[in-house]
Amino acid sequence: ENIFDRSRMAPKTPIKNEPIDLSKQKGCTPERNPITPVKIIDRPQPDPWTPTANLKILVSAASPDMRDREKKKELFRPIENSEQSDTPDSLQYDIVDDSTVDEFEKQRPSRKQKSLGLLCQKFLARYPNYPLSTEKTTISLDEVASILGVERRRIYDIVNVLESLQLVSRVAKNQYCWHGRHNLSQTLKMLQDAGELQYGELMTSQHKEQDLDYKFGERKKAIIPDSQDRPLLDFSEPDCISASANSRKDKSLRIMSQKFVMLFLVSKTKIVTLDIAAKILIEETQDTVDHSKFKTKVRRLYDIANVLTSLGLIKKVHVTEERGRKPAFKWIGPVEFPKNTDELREHSPASDPLPETQRGACAQYQTSATGKQRFTRHASFNSAQPCEASRRKVSSEPNSPRQERQDENCSKMINLAAVCRQKIEEDTGSAKKSNTTLPVSLLPVPGDSDFCVNPLPQAVFPVVQADVPSFSLPIGISNQAPHPSMPAASKTENGKPTLVPNQPFLCFPSSSLFMLCGGLQENNLSEPLPTAGELGSRNAEAQAAIPATVCQKRSSQKCSSPSAPGDDEEPAAKKQTLEHGDLPLSLVVPKKPSESPEAESCSGNGCSAAVHLETNHLDLPSPAAPETANKESTKPLDCQEQGKQSQKKEPDDPPPGNEHISKENANQPFQPQYLYVQPTAGLSSFNFLFSANQAPGAISLAANQLPSVSVPCVMVPSAALASFPLVPFTSPLSPVPDSSFSATASTNFSMSSLASTTPVFISTTAVVTPKVSPAPSADPQQPAHPALHLSPVLTRSCSAVKLDSPVCMGHPVTLLKLQQPSSAPLTPKNIRPAHHEAFFKTPGSLGDPVAWKKNEGNQTRNASSVQRRLEISSTSPD
DNA sequence: CGCTCCCGCCATGCC
DNA sequence: GGCATGGCGGGAGCG
Numbered sequence: 001e002n003i004f005d006r007s008r009m010a011p012k013t014p015i016k017n018e019p020i021d022l023s024k025q026k027g028c029t030p031e032r033n034p035i036t037p038v039k040i041i042d043r044p045q046p047d048p049w050t051p052t053a054n055l056k057i058l059v060s061a062a063s064p065d066m067r068d069r070e071k072k073k074e075l076f077r078p079i080e081n082s083e084q085s086d087t088p089d090s091l092q093y094d095i096v097d098d099s100t101v102d103e104f105e106k107q108r109p110s111r112k113q114k115s116l117g118l119l120c121q122k123f124l125a126r127y128p129n130y131p132l133s134t135e136k137t138t139i140s141l142d143e144v145a146s147i148l149g150v151e152r153r154r155i156y157d158i159v160n161v162l163e164s165l166q167l168v169s170r171v172a173k174n175q176y177c178w179h180g181r182h183n184l185s186q187t188l189k190m191l192q193d194a195g196e197l198q199y200g201e202l203m204t205s206q207h208k209e210q211d212l213d214y215k216f217g218e219r220k221k222a223i224i225p226d227s228q229d230r231p232l233l234d235f236s237e238p239d240c241i242s243a244s245a246n247s248r249k250d251k252s253l254r255i256m257s258q259k260f261v262m263l264f265l266v267s268k269t270k271i272v273t274l275d276i277a278a279k280i281l282i283e284e285t286q287d288t289v290d291h292s293k294f295k296t297k298v299r300r301l302y303d304i305a306n307v308l309t310s311l312g313l314i315k316k317v318h319v320t321e322e323r324g325r326k327p328a329f330k331w332i333g334p335v336e337f338p339k340n341t342d343e344l345r346e347h348s349p350a351s352d353p354l355p356e357t358q359r360g361a362c363a364q365y366q367t368s369a370t371g372k373q374r375f376t377r378h379a380s381f382n383s384a385q386p387c388e389a390s391r392r393k394v395s396s397e398p399n400s401p402r403q404e405r406q407d408e409n410c411s412k413m414i415n416l417a418a419v420c421r422q423k424i425e426e427d428t429g430s431a432k433k434s435n436t437t438l439p440v441s442l443l444p445v446p447g448d449s450d451f452c453v454n455p456l457p458q459a460v461f462p463v464v465q466a467d468v469p470s471f472s473l474p475i476g477i478s479n480q481a482p483h484p485s486m487p488a489a490s491k492t493e494n495g496k497p498t499l500v501p502n503q504p505f506l507c508f509p510s511s512s513l514f515m516l517c518g519g520l521q522e523n524n525l526s527e528p529l530p531t532a533g534e535l536g537s538r539n540a541e542a543q544a545a546i547p548a549t550v551c552q553k554r555s556s557q558k559c560s561s562p563s564a565p566g567d568d569e570e571p572a573a574k575k576q577t578l579e580h581g582d583l584p585l586s587l588v589v590p591k592k593p594s595e596s597p598e599a600e601s602c603s604g605n606g607c608s609a610a611v612h613l614e615t616n617h618l619d620l621p622s623p624a625a626p627e628t629a630n631k632e633s634t635k636p637l638d639c640q641e642q643g644k645q646s647q648k649k650e651p652d653d654p655p656p657g658n659e660h661i662s663k664e665n666a667n668q669p670f671q672p673q674y675l676y677v678q679p680t681a682g683l684s685s686f687n688f689l690f691s692a693n694q695a696p697g698a699i700s701l702a703a704n705q706l707p708s709v710s711v712p713c714v715m716v717p718s719a720a721l722a723s724f725p726l727v728p729f730t731s732p733l734s735p736v737p738d739s740s741f742s743a744t745a746s747t748n749f750s751m752s753s754l755a756s757t758t759p760v761f762i763s764t765t766a767v768v769t770p771k772v773s774p775a776p777s778a779d780p781q782q783p784a785h786p787a788l789h790l791s792p793v794l795t796r797s798c799s800a801v802k803l804d805s806p807v808c809m810g811h812p813v814t815l816l817k818l819q820q821p822s823s824a825p826l827t828p829k830n831i832r833p834a835h836h837e838a839f840f841k842t843p844g845s846l847g848d849p850v851a852w853k854k855n856e857g858n859q860t861r862n863a864s865s866v867q868r869r870l871e872i873s874s875t876s877p878d
Numbered sequence: 879c880g881c882t883c884c885c886g887c888c889a890t891g892c893c
Numbered sequence: 894g895g896c897a898t899g900g901c902g903g904g905a906g907c908g
Contacts, residue, residue, distance in 0.1 A: 111883080
């Protein structure tokens with residue numbers, strides 16, 4: 001057969017190598033010949049493979065077609081084999097399919113199967129994210145090409161992008177050196193810096209206008225002066241590489257890749273639409289934009305994006321603009337580096353005492369795998385944390401040997417996680433796109449409009465949960481974990497007011513009332529990445545680690561949010577949600593104002609809100625952190641389950657971590673329950689969501705605040721929703737208290753709008769009392785033993801229980817979560833009232849946003865997510 | 879139908 | 894001239 005092929009193939013490039021039977025050797029040991037392989041295949045036949053064709057084939061096995069196919073198969077097989085053998089990571093997917101499916105199908109490579117992204121994954125699977133410093137892995141292009149069963153040309157595409165990030169460097173002809181992600185964070189930082197210089201202001205410029213920034217209101221300056229790109233970074237050389245080689249033009253792909261990444265890093269929103277990127281890149285090039293060029297650029301960007309996606313640095317999203325929906329990519333990799341800007345930076349390796357490797361791992365994790373990152377992060381965080389964390393938290397834990405271990409573990413875990421993730425993703429397949437749960441969880445992802453739409457069952461919750469927990473955690477908890485980073489980071493970090501959650505929101509049509517039941521968490525948990533499981537194993541250390549992870553998550557998340565609070569997300573998606581949101585949106589924002597003015601500006605836009613939400617999520621997770629340890633233990637299970645369930649998990653590495661956290665949060669404390677109430681009378685178009693968890697007071701607050709918000713829709717964290725089963729109440733409901741609720745609630749609401757405070761509470765717990773009382777006594781929550789302490793399991797059970805019966809009703813479990821915040825010394829109750837007041841007060845009254853923030857920082861956490869939301873809103877109005 | 883982006887022709891430049 | 898690189902864009906797969 002081989003021969004056969006050759007004959008066909010032959011013509012083109014002379015056989016660089018001698019005819020190799022790639023097929024055979026590949027499987028076996030391709031290694032040796034460095035030579036350029038001959039093209040593996042030429043496409044034997046023109047005939048399109050159609051399912052039908054397959055059938056035919058089947059029918060007549062002997063047909064020539066069959067043969068060809070077979071050939072193809074073989075060709076591909078090598079890939080599969082390599083994958084399998086090489087890396088577990090690789091999708092098993094294919095394999096499975098193969099078994100199940102006809103061989104034919106396998107063979108026929110669908111376009112997807114040949115995608116650059118997939119190819120890149122396979123490629124990456126072959127090498128460790130963080131190779132030991134000692135070992136240098138060299139990559140032979142020919143070898144890889146043959147192993148992966150693709151043309152060299154494709155490998156160039158991958159390698160060029162990887163090289164732009166310094167994951168590899170060119171050593172010699174046909175030889176590249178694999179560096180892994182150790183330097184990734186550094187590289188990204190460099191790019192970020194460079195990007196700021198070049199584009200910095202730019203982000204805004206005209207192009208952007210349209211999109212992201214623009215929306216956000218960032219006014220960016222127009223242009224960049226220097227722009228022209230010099231090659232920003234010539235990483236390549238730095239490494240070991242011999243730079244000798246690069247002369248060729250500018251190697252646009254490499255440069256484009258760097259610039260593209262820079263755009264993300266510079267972008268507040270972290271979302272870059274292809275067209276904008278193309279325009280920017282073209283401009284730099286200075287060319288006049290001509291359509292064809294534009295198209296070409298876009299094609300290249302897709303190539304780059306595919307690789308970056310495989311690296312887990314970006315994900316595809318859609319930005320909805322006035323004009324319509326545009327393809328865009330969102331940065332999901334590490335955002336903050338040590339830079340000054342964000343707190344996050346702290347994480348940065350610099351501070352870390354850890355060995356490079358470890359650092360690398362950290363970095364990797366970020367980029368790469370899901371949950372892993374967290375760990376790494378936190379490890380790094382720990383070290384780093386001091387900065388922020390220290391402030392808030394107590395001690396930053398220095399890196400202890402423990403950390404190192406953790407790191408190691410982390411790396412391992414990460415790998416595992418990565419693998420798992422991949423699998424999951426694969427399994428999930430398309431799923432991610434839509435939900436991207438992971439992303440969500442990880443990222444707050446508000447961005448994706450899609451998300452908004454989709455309530456995911458999965459992971460998302462974290463967000464919700466996060467809200468509460470986060471508060472607490474950050475506050476008190478932090479101690480343990482150095483993590484302060486986590487929650488703190490987002491929120492506390494800087495002392496800024498906590499961020500509002502990033503959570504993605506769900507929009508509900510104003511309709512009747514919906515009860516959301518808590519308990520979802522579990523589901524959410526599902527998301528937990530394998531990583532978590534792994535982590536769990538380690539758990540022991542976990543505590544420390546966990547927090548770290550949390551931190552990481554946060555950091556990651558935060559990064560996004562904090563750095564660009566407003567922008568974070570997607571604008572588009574948000575927009576949808578935002579629409580209503582405008583008001584509300586603004587809410588969130590406040591937190592960061594300090595840092596990002598932008599955010600503020602953005603806040604105006606819905607965007608900010610989204611961002612905030614995300615933040616919250618982050619926060620939440622953080623709180624969870626402590627719990628995490630516990631969870632971890634549990635997690636493993638969860639993970640599995642999750643994997644199945646959630647599948648969603650996406651590539652985002654971080655998410656997993658978050659997820660975990662979230663889960664944790666969810667588990668314990670919080671099962672947030674929300675009520676969605678349509679406003680009956682008073683408010684014309686308002687719908688409210690209440691969180692059961694929150695103290696009644698909170699609710700009441702809402703009412704007060706409401707005025708500011710007049711949105712037809714209520715935004716709910718998607719996560720939350722997802723987690724909860726929604727029960728639509730058509731109208732007043734069942735007799736159950738709920739019904740009462742509904743009634744009351746509605747009234748209240750209306751009231752609220754008018755007056756104030758009656759809080760409507762539905763919580764299962766005692767809370768139910770609708771205390772209208774001004775104060776939200778919040779206390780009910782007191783219980784709040786730190787959820788953390790609670791064993792996740794217990795919590796779950798509890799939640800479950802609650803849910804079960806009344807659940808629908810929304811007996812919400814109010815849990816402790818609030819308390820968690822308790823960790824904070826403050827008495828929640830006391831505090832709350834204050835908050836509430838503040839919150840409730842009209843934004844205007846708020847006047848002291850600062851106070852708010854303060855409160856938030858401390859108390860806020862205590863407050864339920866809802867409150868926060870409110871708060872946020874209030875602020876924004878400001 | 880339009881978004882994606884695979885595929886591979888062919889230019890560029892080194893040896 | 895041979896070969897390594899990689900720019901580039903036609904056009905097909907896919908949703």
